[in-house]
Amino acid sequence: MESRTPAQGSSPADEARGRPLLDLALEAIWHSEGMSRADLSRRLEVSRSTASELVGDLLDTGLVAEGGDGPSRGGRRPILLKFQDRAHVILGLDMGATHVAVALTDLRGRILAWREEAHPVRSDPEGTRALMIRLCDTVLEEVHGSASSLLGIGIAVASPVDHLDPLRLSETVLPAWRGRSGFEALQKRYRVPVFVDNDANLGALAEGWWGAGRGVKHFTFIKLATGIGAGHMFGGQIYRGATNVAGEIGHISIDPHGDQCLCGNRGCLVTFIGGEALVHRAQAMLADEAGSLLADGPITPGRIEEAALLRDPVAMQLVREVAHHLGVAIAGLLNLLNPEAVILGGSMARLKDDLLIPLRETVVRRTLVSSVAAAEIRVSELGPQGIALGAATLVLSSALSSPTLFPGMQNLVAGRP
Amino acid sequence: MESRTPAQGSSPADEARGRPLLDLALEAIWHSEGMSRADLSRRLEVSRSTASELVGDLLDTGLVAEGGDGPSRGGRRPILLKFQDRAHVILGLDMGATHVAVALTDLRGRILAWREEAHPVRSDPEGTRALMIRLCDTVLEEVHGSASSLLGIGIAVASPVDHLDPLRLSETVLPAWRGRSGFEALQKRYRVPVFVDNDANLGALAEGWWGAGRGVKHFTFIKLATGIGAGHMFGGQIYRGATNVAGEIGHISIDPHGDQCLCGNRGCLVTFIGGEALVHRAQAMLADEAGSLLADGPITPGRIEEAALLRDPVAMQLVREVAHHLGVAIAGLLNLLNPEAVILGGSMARLKDDLLIPLRETVVRRTLVSSVAAAEIRVSELGPQGIALGAATLVLSSALSSPTLFPGMQNLVAGRP
DNA sequence: ACACTTTGTTCGCCTACCGAACAAAGTTCC
DNA sequence: GGAACTTTGTTCGGTAGGCGAACAAAGTGT
Numbered sequence: 001m002e003s004r005t006p007a008q009g010s011s012p013a014d015e016a017r018g019r020p021l022l023d024l025a026l027e028a029i030w031h032s033e034g035m036s037r038a039d040l041s042r043r044l045e046v047s048r049s050t051a052s053e054l055v056g057d058l059l060d061t062g063l064v065a066e067g068g069d070g071p072s073r074g075g076r077r078p079i080l081l082k083f084q085d086r087a088h089v090i091l092g093l094d095m096g097a098t099h100v101a102v103a104l105t106d107l108r109g110r111i112l113a114w115r116e117e118a119h120p121v122r123s124d125p126e127g128t129r130a131l132m133i134r135l136c137d138t139v140l141e142e143v144h145g146s147a148s149s150l151l152g153i154g155i156a157v158a159s160p161v162d163h164l165d166p167l168r169l170s171e172t173v174l175p176a177w178r179g180r181s182g183f184e185a186l187q188k189r190y191r192v193p194v195f196v197d198n199d200a201n202l203g204a205l206a207e208g209w210w211g212a213g214r215g216v217k218h219f220t221f222i223k224l225a226t227g228i229g230a231g232h233m234f235g236g237q238i239y240r241g242a243t244n245v246a247g248e249i250g251h252i253s254i255d256p257h258g259d260q261c262l263c264g265n266r267g268c269l270v271t272f273i274g275g276e277a278l279v280h281r282a283q284a285m286l287a288d289e290a291g292s293l294l295a296d297g298p299i300t301p302g303r304i305e306e307a308a309l310l311r312d313p314v315a316m317q318l319v320r321e322v323a324h325h326l327g328v329a330i331a332g333l334l335n336l337l338n339p340e341a342v343i344l345g346g347s348m349a350r351l352k353d354d355l356l357i358p359l360r361e362t363v364v365r366r367t368l369v370s371s372v373a374a375a376e377i378r379v380s381e382l383g384p385q386g387i388a389l390g391a392a393t394l395v396l397s398s399a400l401s402s403p404t405l406f407p408g409m410q411n412l413v414a415g416r417p
Numbered sequence: 418m419e420s421r422t423p424a425q426g427s428s429p430a431d432e433a434r435g436r437p438l439l440d441l442a443l444e445a446i447w448h449s450e451g452m453s454r455a456d457l458s459r460r461l462e463v464s465r466s467t468a469s470e471l472v473g474d475l476l477d478t479g480l481v482a483e484g485g486d487g488p489s490r491g492g493r494r495p496i497l498l499k500f501q502d503r504a505h506v507i508l509g510l511d512m513g514a515t516h517v518a519v520a521l522t523d524l525r526g527r528i529l530a531w532r533e534e535a536h537p538v539r540s541d542p543e544g545t546r547a548l549m550i551r552l553c554d555t556v557l558e559e560v561h562g563s564a565s566s567l568l569g570i571g572i573a574v575a576s577p578v579d580h581l582d583p584l585r586l587s588e589t590v591l592p593a594w595r596g597r598s599g600f601e602a603l604q605k606r607y608r609v610p611v612f613v614d615n616d617a618n619l620g621a622l623a624e625g626w627w628g629a630g631r632g633v634k635h636f637t638f639i640k641l642a643t644g645i646g647a648g649h650m651f652g653g654q655i656y657r658g659a660t661n662v663a664g665e666i667g668h669i670s671i672d673p674h675g676d677q678c679l680c681g682n683r684g685c686l687v688t689f690i691g692g693e694a695l696v697h698r699a700q701a702m703l704a705d706e707a708g709s710l711l712a713d714g715p716i717t718p719g720r721i722e723e724a725a726l727l728r729d730p731v732a733m734q735l736v737r738e739v740a741h742h743l744g745v746a747i748a749g750l751l752n753l754l755n756p757e758a759v760i761l762g763g764s765m766a767r768l769k770d771d772l773l774i775p776l777r778e779t780v781v782r783r784t785l786v787s788s789v790a791a792a793e794i795r796v797s798e799l800g801p802q803g804i805a806l807g808a809a810t811l812v813l814s815s816a817l818s819s820p821t822l823f824p825g826m827q828n829l830v831a832g833r834p
Numbered sequence: 835a836c837a838c839t840t841t842g843t844t845c846g847c848c849t850a851c852c853g854a855a856c857a858a859a860g861t862t863c864c
Numbered sequence: 865g866g867a868a869c870t871t872t873g874t875t876c877g878g879t880a881g882g883c884g885a886a887c888a889a890a891g892t893g894t
Contacts, residue, residue: 038872047852052873075871076859218659239651241755242635245789248752253745253783255673265748265783328673331682332749335665338658366670366682372662455841464883469842492840493890
């Protein structure tokens with residue numbers, strides 16, 4: 001079974017000695033849209049002759065193809081090389097607390113098929129595993145013939161993931177699963193590597209590759225949901241901390257005299273703006289003021305977001321309160337880590353400026369150095385599909401940084417005839 | 418003028434392609450004490466023949482020498498290779514708010530000579546620069562003949578440092594310096610590269626190389642002084658954030674109803690345990706209770722530390738309060754970053770368990786995941802010399818990771834006869 | 835004394851990469 | 865429209881960094 005860290009042949013010495021030229025060439029072509037052999041030669045700082053030879057090898061793999069001539073730069077027109085985004089597909093699974101979602105993507109993060117279904121994940125491991133397989137089969141059938149070119153499966157789980165044994169799940173967060181994910185079944189069924197990581201980390205990864213974090217070196221993604229989780233992207237890499245549980249921003253205390261939290265701390269962020277806290281607060285506010293859209297029917301975080309979008313006064317007051325409390329926590333984050341940006345995802349993200357403007361105000365009032373206050377605070381661009389997309393991106397990023405995962409590249413590195 | 422980032426020939430392509438074998442060999446020999454050519458071959462995963470040739474080159478530089486035979490492992494006895502720690506010396510300067518300190522070290526972080534002098538650094542740029550040169554001359558003379566083998570100068574400043582222009586100083590923190598450090602004069606006088614970084618970062622670097630952070634991948638160093646600063650070491654590298662001001666832990670709010678801070682925030686950590694806050698709190702406590710060692714004479718953080726060491730009840734009560742407030746901030750840090758360890762330096766560090774025990778208690782009560790609570794909290798092992806030692810270490814680490822900084826290595830990389 | 839290990843050197847080989855040269859295909863300027 | 869110049873992409877010999885095999889030197893274990 002494959003772990004998230006590519007196990008094969010990655011010795012400490014190899015890491016320091018750098019990656020083979022062929023890998024770098026593939027990655028460079030992926031990043032640029034339509035680069036010539038001469039461009040590649042300049043990019044990798046190799047001679048045009050070697051660039052030419054590298055391209056020859058890559059053409060054989062099918063991952064790269066020639067795609068017509070580009071504009072002349074004063075001489076012969078270059079032959080553009082295009083990464084073949086459709087050479088493979090990737091399955092990205094989002095296993096939340098109460099739903100399962102599956103995205104089938106190409107190698108450019110485009111979602112070719114999508115399925116989402118509500119399910120009591122926490123209490124029903126067997127049913128969840130069956131559902132995951134059913135959804136995977138569905139999307140693979142929908143995009144005809146894609147099963148044969150499946151590159152890998154990425155899975156986002158709403159629980160900490162052990163770096164050394166990513167197929168185990170936290171027994172405290174998901175007791176009914178008893179630590180065993182059973183994801184090996186997916187690996188056996190589809191005969192491809194399986195990668196697992198925490199959902200906030202993968203939300204961050206997706207935003208960094210395709211969303212609000214493109215081109216941003218250091219940022220933190222905060223997922224607002226029942227719980228509050230964060231994923232850090234430092235220098236293009238997910239930062240996981242010592243034991244892979246970095247990002248528990250929900251349990252930062254923002255008021256030592258606040259309510260007791262399950263974690264033992266007082267005044268955790270989650271006791272102010274977690275899903276349950278929001279519902280309680282809404283109920284309390286409705287007791288004072290009637291005439292809210294929230295008055296009829298059960299109150300859920302989703303309905304609060306809906307109501308705020310419709311400019312319901314109670315819901316908007318709640319959003320302002322969320323903005324304030326979150327602002328205190330983010331101010332601390334900025335002072336401590338000085339990221340370039342903070343990206344908000346999950347519920348509330350659709351509110352955009354209604355959330356961001358009061359949030360920014362709190363942050364600016366509460367940060368010292370001007371450059372810290374200049375950090376951008378944005379909302380997710382990917383919405384609810386972001387987590388599953390991030391799971392697929394985990395596979396893609398692994399493959400691009402160590403292309404032996406691509407079936408066509410294995411012949412080249414091992415020993416060619 | 419050299420910046421902290423080695424400017425010479427470091428193109429993006431070079432970085433990805435990895436460092437030359439010769440550099441890796443030098444670093445490997447530095448790290449091990451007495452490794453053979455065969456060991457090196459295994460470590461770098463190259464053949465014994467190449468390892469042998471690499472060693473031949475390194476012997477020529479004078480940075481490595483053969484140091485007798487090692488114990489047999491069942492065959493011929495290996496010839497041990499020893500890094501020549503005395504081949505060069507390094508100057509490490511610590512420019513605090515009210516003092517200047519200089520350490521002359523060898524290539525193993527041993528302090529060969531040390532000078533420290535109080536000086537109103539903030540208000541007197543000219544005098545500070547003259548003092549720095551005087552102290553440098555003194556320590557270079559004391560270790561006779563070392564001036565000729567000076568490798569470089571590292572400087573720790575108690576102000577944020579711009580990554581792109583490390584010779585500029587923050588105008589807000591040190592207005593009298595008007596942004597100009599004038600450190601170019603040191604470079605001209607001693608004809609060696611000068612490296613500059615923030616003092617908390619360099620404290621972290623020193624602890625990571627020589628002190629309480631040896632072998633710890635991810636940790637945060639917190640310097641308690643007039644202000645509270647932190648430096649993060651992630652994976653052996655100083656983490657600086659987007660604009661080089663990561664680590665402003667002093668301005669994390671731990672109580673939104675607390676006192677107003679200069680930064681605009683309320684209830685910042687410094688308003689509880691910064692140098693001035695400590696003095697005020699001590700004065701207030703003395704009004705209630707007499708008979709303290711602190712009653713006679715001016716109250717300073719240093720005297721509070723002294724009194725606590727002598728088990729003065731007022732001072733010890735203050736320490737417990739510091740431990741509690743710091744614990745709240747550290748709990749947040751652990752939840753957010755999940756480091757392996759937190760290392761405390763500056764004043765109070767000498768108190769060890771008197772500080773650590775109540776601190777750990779607060780942290781454990783306030784962190785969710787068990788592995789987060791398992792993070793080690795320690796005090797600095799290097800004491801007041803740590804910052805200057807870190808400045809010297811900045812030079813050493815740069816030289817080891819890009820050995821062209823060593824005079825003897827330049828002939829080899831360029832083009833040998 | 836013998837077999838077996840480990841170290842370190844030598845030497846020929848292989849291959850990834852380079853530079854020079856060249857053809858093909860454009861552009862610019864007169 | 866043609867000459868001069870550019871840029872691209874290929875070919876081809878050269879080079880040097882690293883490898884493996886072989887070997888001598890110096891150990892250990894039985």
